[in-house]
Amino acid sequence: MRVLLVEDEPEMAAALTVALKNYDMVVDHISTLADAEEAVFINDYGAILLDRQLPDGDGLTLIPKLRARGAGVPVIVLTARGELADRIAGLDTGADDYLGKPFAVEELLARLRAVLRRPADLPPETMRLGRLSFDLGNREASVAGQPLDLPRRELLVLEALLRRMGRTVTRSSLEEAVYSIDDEIQSNALDTHVSRLRRKLSEAEAEVEIHGIRGVGYLLKHSP
Known part of the structure; x- marks a missing residue:
């Protein structure tokens, strides 16, 4: 499965890329909102891992654009902004899950498996x-x-x-x-x-x- 990782912190991005590849996934790493918007309209992704605090804007603004064109790809927001109001904003915007930093990679993989099980049009486990x-x-x-x-x-x-x-x-x-x-x-x-x-x-x-x-x-x- 191909995953889009939108993360501007080099160390975090490198660690997540290695973990996802070890989980037999193809990872496209993007560090800006503009590049992410271009990537999602060109490529077909099984899931998106999305940071909020990007150099050129709030990552959440990408989600309504995805949903407006009918894209049901699961989105997990990864961010240091973990207050209750931030989590509610992320979920209300259309994110499938919201994970505050720092987090364990094992938890991210478990949450990724969980959101991938939700859509009815995906193959069985x-x-x-x-x-x-x-x-x-x-x-x-x-x-x-x-x-x-x-x-x-x-x-x-x-x-x-x-x-x-x-x-x-x-x-x-x-x-x-x-x-x-x-x-x-x-x-x-x-x-x-x-x-x-x-x-x-x-x-x-x-x-x-x-x-x-x-x-x-x-x-x-x-x-x-």
């Missing part, structure tokens, strides 16, 4: 196809109950394909799910990840197949 299962909460894949050990980016490819199982996923959509805006993407990098993932699924007898759609992308489906 565990996605299944053939003998393959993907636990979204624990970020783990398994085949017939046996863990499937996958590097971070192969896991991200698998998640993106499973979220649209039975439908073609374009190369651009897969790249957005796997790489952040700061990553340099080699021309054949995505194909390499897909090839390795395809081989591991076959070796594990997952009863799923990744089909390449020439010039478009990839499709994951059951192979009885």
Whole structure:
């Protein structure tokens, strides 16, 4: 899943980026409100972690703009402004959660899991196809109950394909799910990840197949 982190404190941003990547998420880090507004209208995010006190304004002003265009992406506000009135303002503006600084990274991850469970149009906590299962909460894949050990980016490819199982996923959509805006993407990098993932699924007898759609992308489906 791709997450937008809007945070202008370098040390905080670096720590959160590492924690989220360790949780197998793609992180786009933005430090200003203007850049955040541009990013959310260009990219598709699974969640937004939003600081309030940004160099060019209050991060809360981003939320009504998201909601006005029908974007239901979960937003967790992260801020040192933790007074009751501030929390109420954040939630009334449309934030899904409000977490005061300082906070434990473990609590942030737990709150992130919680807000991701709320929307009705998201996949269930565990996605299944053939003998393959993907636990979204624990970020783990398994085949017939046996863990499937996958590097971070192969896991991200698998998640993106499973979220649209039975439908073609374009190369651009897969790249957005796997790489952040700061990553340099080699021309054949995505194909390499897909090839390795395809081989591991076959070796594990997952009863799923990744089909390449020439010039478009990839499709994951059951192979009885």
